[in-house]
Amino acid sequence: MNSQYSVKFPRKVFSGKGSMEEIKGIIKDLDASAVCLMTDAGVYGCGLANTPEKYIEEAGAEMVLVNDVPREPSVYDVKELYAKLKDKNVQLIVAVGGGSVIDMAKMMSVAMTNNKLADDIRAEGAITNPSLPMIAIPTTSGTGAEATANAIFLFPEEDLKVGIVNEYMIPDYVILDADNTVGLPPALTASTGVDALCHAVESYISVLSNPFCEMFSLKAVELICRSIEKAFNDGNDMQAREDMQLGSFYAGLCLTTSSTVAVHALSYPLGGKYHIPHGVSNAVLLPFVMDVNMECCREQYTVLAPYMMPDINKYPKEQWPEMVVDYLYTLMKKLDIPDKLTGFGVEPEDLDYLTDNVVKVERLLLKNPKKLTKEEIKNIYKKLL
Ligand SMILES: NC(=O)c1ccc[n+]([C@@H]2O[C@H](COP(=O)([O-])OP(=O)(O)OC[C@H]3O[C@@H](n4cnc5c(N)ncnc54)[C@H](O)[C@@H]3O)[C@@H](O)[C@H]2O)c1
Ligand SMILES: [Fe+2]
Structure with a gap:
């Protein structure tokens, strides 16, 4: 067992019933006027984005809704979403979903501050600027993407999934409310x-x-x-x-x-x-x-x-x-x-x-x-x- 190691953490973790309300305080602390709420069609269809949506509204921020992140996204999906978001002046990303959504949000959080797309981000040392603040709200109990510095994408030309690792991709805030996982089949x-x-x-x-x-x-x-x-x-x-x-x-x-x-x-x-x-x-x-x-x-x-x-x-x-x-x-x-x-x-x-x-x-x-x-x-x- 190694005695030499490093550990990286999300900055703040909120857990338990009612912790979703923290979204409001985070928006106010950051003074964020435009917030991207990111999710996928399945999670959105289950109504799991309703509560975050309500808190973004109550905090008085403009909401940029992305509710169609594909399952197990590819680099092409990254490029497409980046093109949609890059001029929206987003100051905070709230990701509600499983690993697919959280990984996409992580990638957007660095792409938008580094003006880089996934292809470049894959290159060693490509990310120099800190990411946009991000809240990860997991709705599956699986990937642990809310805690990690990894984001995994399909690179179709190589028929391979590739994990991109960068410390700036560790979400700043994590909200663990198990109610969000009750409907998982x-x-x-x-x-x-x-x-x-x-x-x-x-x-x-x-x-x-x-x-x-x-x-x-x-x-x-x-x-x-x-x-x-x-x-x-x-x-x-x-x-x-x-x-x-x-x-x-x-x-x-x-x-x-x-x-x-x-x-x-x-x-x-x-x-x-x-x-x-x-x-x-x-x-x-x-x-x-x-x-x-x-x-x-x-x-x-x-x-x-x-x-x-x-x-x-x-x-x-x-x-x-x-x-x-x-x-x-x-x-x-x-x-x-x-x-x-x-x-x-x-x-x-x-x-x-x-x-x-x-x-x-x-x-x-x-x-x-x-x-x-x-x-x-x-x-x-x-x-x-
Ligand atoms: N970043 C990391 O550290 C890390 C680690 C492992 C895997 N991953 C990546 O994460 C992705 C997989 O994520 P996943 O396994 O969490 O699944 P997922 O995010 O792909 O979601 C799978 C399906 O479950 C649905 N779903 C999610 N939560 C739901 C809920 N509460 N109720 C009903 N439906 C719900 C979604 O709509 C989707 O259709 C892969 O791309 C994988 O490579 C990332
Ligand atoms: Fe995994």
Whole structure:
């Protein structure tokens, strides 16, 4: 475990019922006269933007509404939205949605102050000016994008999803109100929730793991594992929704000081070429990658085990690493996560293509505790056919 690390945080976090009202105070503190309310069609259709809309109005600011951020956006979507927003003199962005909306808002917050589009922002050192202030209000409990410095976009020419990382993209304000997640349908509750579990587990086993990460990842694993099935089976279970929201936020914090590893690396080409949603591809991969990593992570899996299975103490400790992997295979079944990629159009002849593309995600593969050979990567995909 590394003793040398850095941690980055959002500036202010508000949590709990009624915390949405903080929007008004933030607008007043910033003296913002034009506020962009950013969301997507699904979230807007559920009425989750109504409350922020009301508070923006009550604060007396002009509202610039963007209610059509595409799911899993591409660099072209970034360019299109930037062209629409660049002359609007926006002084604050309020993002209400899942990772797609929050990532787009993060990218706009730096694009507008740096006059750069996603293509340039991808280049090392391209962002020199601080971002526009931003409030992130997550409506999925998954990506942890409200806490992280990452924004992920599809680069269609390369058939690849790419994570762009810049500290200025950490949202200034976060509002965690679990009421915003109550209407999330079961399948999305499951896949986005497992994405959060991946963040917690991967950051813990990453070569960048550190004591700060350990504290938040273990707590995140505990919160998510005790509540994900409950939230999946009964979306109105508020305790479970609160656990999931806090767990995914904590797991996001881990990513600012550690990193995801091979699960996310193998997931990127699946999102890039087959457009499998981020949470789904991670969830399909998680047990299989954990299985392969086990030989290098027995100690870490032994620490993780009681946070996943509170009654595991009755079994001998030597068995705990295998039990962690079994637990994950079983959890995916209970959450109706597919164990095959064939349903998404992945064919046996795609194996080389997929493997070659994973190797490009070196940023994450290098952080994996086990150095994976091309053959091992290919074998993981093969098991999913
Ligand atoms: N920035 C990061 O740190 C980070 C980390 C992981 C993933 N991501 C990215 O985030 C995106 C995925 O985000 P996501 O998994 O949160 O899903 P999402 O934002 O793509 O949303 C998925 C769907 O759920 C709907 N939805 C969201 N909240 C809802 C609610 N409360 N009720 C009903 N419907 C709701 C949306 O309308 C959308 O159709 C991907 O592009 C992924 O690459 C970013
Ligand atoms: Fe993720």
